[in-house]
Amino acid sequence: MRDKCRAKLIEKIGGGVAIFTSAPISIRANDIDYEYRQDSDFYYLTGFEEPESVCVLVANNGHSKFILFVRPRDKEREVWDGKRAGTQGAIREFGADEAYSIKQLDEILPKLLDTADKLYYSLGKEEWFDKKILRLMRYYKRMRPRSGKGPSAIIDPSEIIHEMRLFKSDEEVEVLQQAVSIAAEAHIEAMKTVRPGMFEYEIEALIEFIFRKSGATGPAYPTIVASGPNATTLHYNSNRRRIEDGDLLLVDAGAEYRYYCSDITRTYPANGKFTAEQKTIYNIVLGAQLAAIEMIKPGVSFIDIHNKAVEVIVDGLLRIGLLRGNSEEIIKDEGYKKFFMHRTGHWLGMDVHDVGNYKVDDQWRKIEPGMIMTVEPGIYIPEETEGVPPRYWNIGVRIEDDVLVTEEGCRVLSARVPKLVDEIESLMAQQLG
Missing domain, CATH: 3.90.230.10 (Creatinase/methionine aminopeptidase superfamily)
Structure with a gap:
C-alpha cells in the first residue's frame, strides 16, 4: 500500500523533491519518554516507525526515487531501545531505493536538491529541520542565477497528501x-x-x-x-x-x-x-x-x-x-x-x-x-x-x-x-x- 501512496504523490508533484521528517521523541518526565508514535504523513508514505528519520521522494523526468535517512545500527543502544532497521533494513524491509545514515543528511541532501526545480516541504513542524531547509534555500537563491541548480520555491505538500489521505x-x-x-x-x-x-x-x-x-x-x-x-x-x-x-x-x-x-x-x-x-x-x-x-x-x-x-x-x-x-x-x-x-x-x-x-x-x-x-x-x-x-x-x-x-x-x-x-x-x- 505504501508504494502506491508514494507513486501517487510523486505523480502529483511532478518534477521536484519532497521531504518528510519523522515525529520527534517527546519527554514525559525527566529521562522518561512518551511511547513513540510516528508522524501520520511519514508513516503513510513509508511504513517506517523509527524516530530520527527523513524520507526524500525524488521525482525527475519520469524517474523517481524513495530515499530514507535512518539511525545507523548500534548494538549498545539496541540493547536498551530495541533493534533498529539501519540502512540495509530500510532497503530490504521498507522498499527504499537508497538508504543512508541520518548522520549523512547534510552531505547528501544538497546533491538531491541540485536537480530539483521545486522543493515540497512543510515548514513549521520541526524547527531544527526548518533551519536546515531555509539555509539551503538561501544558498540556492544566491547560486541559482550562476549555476542554474536547485529549487526556486518551497511548496507545502500537506494539501496534496492530506487530500490523498481523505x-x-x-x-x-x-x-x-x-x-x-x-x-x-x-x-x-x-x-x-x-x-x-x-x-x-x-x-x-x-x-x-x-x-x-x-x-x-x-x-x-x-x-x-x-x-x-x-x-x-x-x-x-x-x-x-x-x-x-x-x-x-x-x-x-x-x-x-x-x-x-x-x-x-x-x-x-x-x-x-x-x-x-x-x-x-x-x-x-x-x-x-x-x-x-x-x-x-x-x-x-x-x-x-x-x-x-x-x-x-x-x-x-x-x-x-x-x-x-x-x-x-x-x-x-x-x-x-x-x-x-x-x-x-x-x-x-x-x-x-x-x-x-x-x-x-x-x-x-x-x-x-x-x-x-x-x-x-x-x-x-x-x-x-x-x-x-x-x-x-x-x-x-x-x-x-x-x-x-x-x-x-x-x-x-x-x-x-x-x-x-x-x-x-x-x-x-x-x-x-
Missing part, C-alpha cells in the same frame, strides 16, 4: 474497520459491566484492556468515561468519579489499530434503566443522529449533514419546552448552541480528527465514496442551566458512529454497538439480572 483505499477501510470492531467490543463489554458504585476509571481500564487484548496499540485518544454531571463536559477525561445510581454514563472511546483510529460514543444509564427525562433527551439525540446518517451519500454537502442534526435537535427541544420560539430563528441565531455546541462530525482515519479540507474554493465540500466520517450529535445540560427545569440537569448525551461513504450511500462501521433504548436496556438487564 480517500481511503479498500485496504485502509479494512484496517480501520478492525479498529472499529475492537472498539465496538469494548463498548459492549463496558455496557454489560457498569454498575452504580463503580468508578469511572474501572470502565476506562476495562475498555483499554480489551483494546490491547484485541491487538490495538491502545486508545486513539484519551478515553472519556463521564458519569452524571461529568457527561456535560465535552472532553472530560479525568475519569475519577464514583458512578451513582441514576447517572447516565457517556463513554467516548476509540482504538488505534495499525495507525488507523476508531471513534465511538455511547450513552446509557448506569443502573440499566433510563429515567423519563433521560429517555426524552436521549431519543432527541438519537433521532438527530439517525437523520444525519440517512443523509450521507455521494454529492451531499458536508455541512448539510450537520444542519439536519441541528434541525432535529431544535425541533425536539422546542417540543419539550427547553427552547422557545421559532425553529428557523433559533437556528439562524444559533440559540441551540446552549445545548449543542459542536459540529456533528469530522473526518476519521490515521488521526482521530483526520486531515482533509472541509471546504473547497470556500464552499462546503460534497462528500464522496471512500471518505470516512463520524456522526455525533449531542445535548448537554449542566446543573443550573438557565431556563431548564432541574429534572433535566446533569443530563449529557452524545451518540457517535463511524460511517464510510459508499457509491450507493453509506455503511455504518460501528453499527453492532447497541444504541436504541430498548436494545441498551435489554442488554444491560441480562447482566444486571
Whole structure:
C-alpha cells in the first residue's frame, strides 16, 4: 500500500523533491519518554516507525526515487531501545531505493536538491529541520542565477497528501474497520459491566484492556468515561468519579489499530434503566443522529449533514419546552448552541480528527465514496442551566458512529454497538439480572 501512496504523490508533484521528517521523541518526565508514535504523513508514505528519520521522494523526468535517512545500527543502544532497521533494513524491509545514515543528511541532501526545480516541504513542524531547509534555500537563491541548480520555491505538500489521505483505499477501510470492531467490543463489554458504585476509571481500564487484548496499540485518544454531571463536559477525561445510581454514563472511546483510529460514543444509564427525562433527551439525540446518517451519500454537502442534526435537535427541544420560539430563528441565531455546541462530525482515519479540507474554493465540500466520517450529535445540560427545569440537569448525551461513504450511500462501521433504548436496556438487564 505504501508504494502506491508514494507513486501517487510523486505523480502529483511532478518534477521536484519532497521531504518528510519523522515525529520527534517527546519527554514525559525527566529521562522518561512518551511511547513513540510516528508522524501520520511519514508513516503513510513509508511504513517506517523509527524516530530520527527523513524520507526524500525524488521525482525527475519520469524517474523517481524513495530515499530514507535512518539511525545507523548500534548494538549498545539496541540493547536498551530495541533493534533498529539501519540502512540495509530500510532497503530490504521498507522498499527504499537508497538508504543512508541520518548522520549523512547534510552531505547528501544538497546533491538531491541540485536537480530539483521545486522543493515540497512543510515548514513549521520541526524547527531544527526548518533551519536546515531555509539555509539551503538561501544558498540556492544566491547560486541559482550562476549555476542554474536547485529549487526556486518551497511548496507545502500537506494539501496534496492530506487530500490523498481523505480517500481511503479498500485496504485502509479494512484496517480501520478492525479498529472499529475492537472498539465496538469494548463498548459492549463496558455496557454489560457498569454498575452504580463503580468508578469511572474501572470502565476506562476495562475498555483499554480489551483494546490491547484485541491487538490495538491502545486508545486513539484519551478515553472519556463521564458519569452524571461529568457527561456535560465535552472532553472530560479525568475519569475519577464514583458512578451513582441514576447517572447516565457517556463513554467516548476509540482504538488505534495499525495507525488507523476508531471513534465511538455511547450513552446509557448506569443502573440499566433510563429515567423519563433521560429517555426524552436521549431519543432527541438519537433521532438527530439517525437523520444525519440517512443523509450521507455521494454529492451531499458536508455541512448539510450537520444542519439536519441541528434541525432535529431544535425541533425536539422546542417540543419539550427547553427552547422557545421559532425553529428557523433559533437556528439562524444559533440559540441551540446552549445545548449543542459542536459540529456533528469530522473526518476519521490515521488521526482521530483526520486531515482533509472541509471546504473547497470556500464552499462546503460534497462528500464522496471512500471518505470516512463520524456522526455525533449531542445535548448537554449542566446543573443550573438557565431556563431548564432541574429534572433535566446533569443530563449529557452524545451518540457517535463511524460511517464510510459508499457509491450507493453509506455503511455504518460501528453499527453492532447497541444504541436504541430498548436494545441498551435489554442488554444491560441480562447482566444486571
